[in-house]
Amino acid sequence: MKSLLKTLILIGFFFQLVSCEENKDFVTEGYRPVYMNHEEVYNIHSQRPINIINTGKIYLYNNYVFINERGRGVHVINNSNPESPQNIKFINIPGNYDISIRNNILFADNVEDLVSIDIANLDSVIVKSRIKNVYNEVKQMYPDFASGYFECVDPSRGFVIGWTKANLVNPKCRR
Amino acid sequence: MQKIKNIDKMKIKTIHIIFTILFLGLLSCTKDSLNNAPNTTGKGGSMARFTIVGDFLYIIDSQNLKVFDIATPSSPQYLNDYFVGRNIETIFPNPPYLYIGSASGMYIYSITNPASPVYISELLHVVSCDPVVTNDTLAFVTLRSGSECRTNFTSNQLDIIDIRNKQTPVLLKSHPVDEPYGLGIDSCYLFICHGKKGLGVYDFSNVYNIQMINMIPNIETYDVIPNNKTLFIIGPSGFYQYNYANIDSIYFVSKINVFNR
Secondary structure (H helix, E strand, C coil), X not given: CHHHHHHHHHHHHHHHHHHHHHCCCCEEEEEEEEEECCCHHHCCEEECCCCCCXXXXXXXXXXXXXXXXXXXXXXEEECCCCCCCEEEEEEECCCXXXXXXXXXXXXXXXXXXXXXXECCCCCCCXXXXXXXXXXXXXXXXXXXXXXXXXXXXXXXXXXXXXXXEXXXXXXXXXX | CHHHHHHHHHHHHHXXXXXXXXXXXXXXXXXXXXXXXXXXXXXECCCCCEEEECCEEEEECCCEEEEEECCCCCCCEEEEEEECCCCEEEEEEEXXXXXXXXXXXXXXEECCCCCCCEEEEEEECCCCECCEEECCCEEEEEEECCHHHCCCCCCCEEEEEECCCCCCCEEEEEEECCCCCCEEEECCEEEEECECCCEEEEECCCCCCCEEEEEECCCCECEEEEECCEEEEEECCEEEEXXXXXXXXXXXXXXXXXXXX
């Protein structure tokens, strides 16, 4: 049994060598788009606090600190007692990286759009306005933070809300 | 006669020294802290791409500055779009000016008329990642090398720029620093995120000889906002607060951990 396995492995190895010579796959590290379907993008709401995983930028507003969860939304931290800040809410804003707040209205990028969100009641935030296509397509089409290979974007799969590092086989896109 | 000449020379020297000191004094810093307007607008960090000044929201994408009238915040009005340059990354307000950091330089825009920003000048540098913060006379730009910054530039530095004349910003000095990310400014102090190395505290009373006066090690830092003597620091493993009421003895206040780190 063992020797049969060995033989099979040897044969497999041999074939692989042959196939490599005939058709060398180019494998390289690069970035793969993370998609979100079009309906999901408009799902802006507040919810129970969630774990902080991919920290983005921070923003201070009164006794609150907003911590961006990259491409997902913002964590709301009640900082009334700086010695013991409390993670109290998460505002789900797909494709979000930046915010600014004035008079309880939070402005945020929501993939391609700019939205204004009333956060006066953190239990139930309300989208007050949406300005469409504030961001040009560039943000969607390639990882703007890196150079090198990436998997080409297929817009039919939804909006690109982020990029993950991956091993790519014969990538056709590069910058 | 010879004696008198010598005295004259000394006088001239003294005047020179006094002028130099005055000049340096003008360039350095004041004890007033910045951006602490106690109104209902929040405050972002040096990596921000959004900023609010008065009734206007300014945002940048990778090439353009966009202006929104938010006098009625719940229904912002899109006013206009200005091409700034390629690979723009950060926006820092110091009214009536906006400072925009790009991969290849720093741009200054006037917002004297807040609805219509006007290009004033730019100062180009090597291609790198480069947030900017300012007071009224100086701009501080950190330049970081590394592949994600689309550059083969191999050094890391802090550039100090004289911006008293907004038309012609002048590079005064480049200091080598460890891998810099975001930075913050308060009076004569700069707080620079050094990635895995921690957060450095610098005294820039003498811009030609910046001193690192403190270092918070063992935390990985990405951006910092100094506000009311508290440093709000974000990094990949957590959100930290440090008190710097006494700059010589900065102390830890709290941390919120990132999950699974």
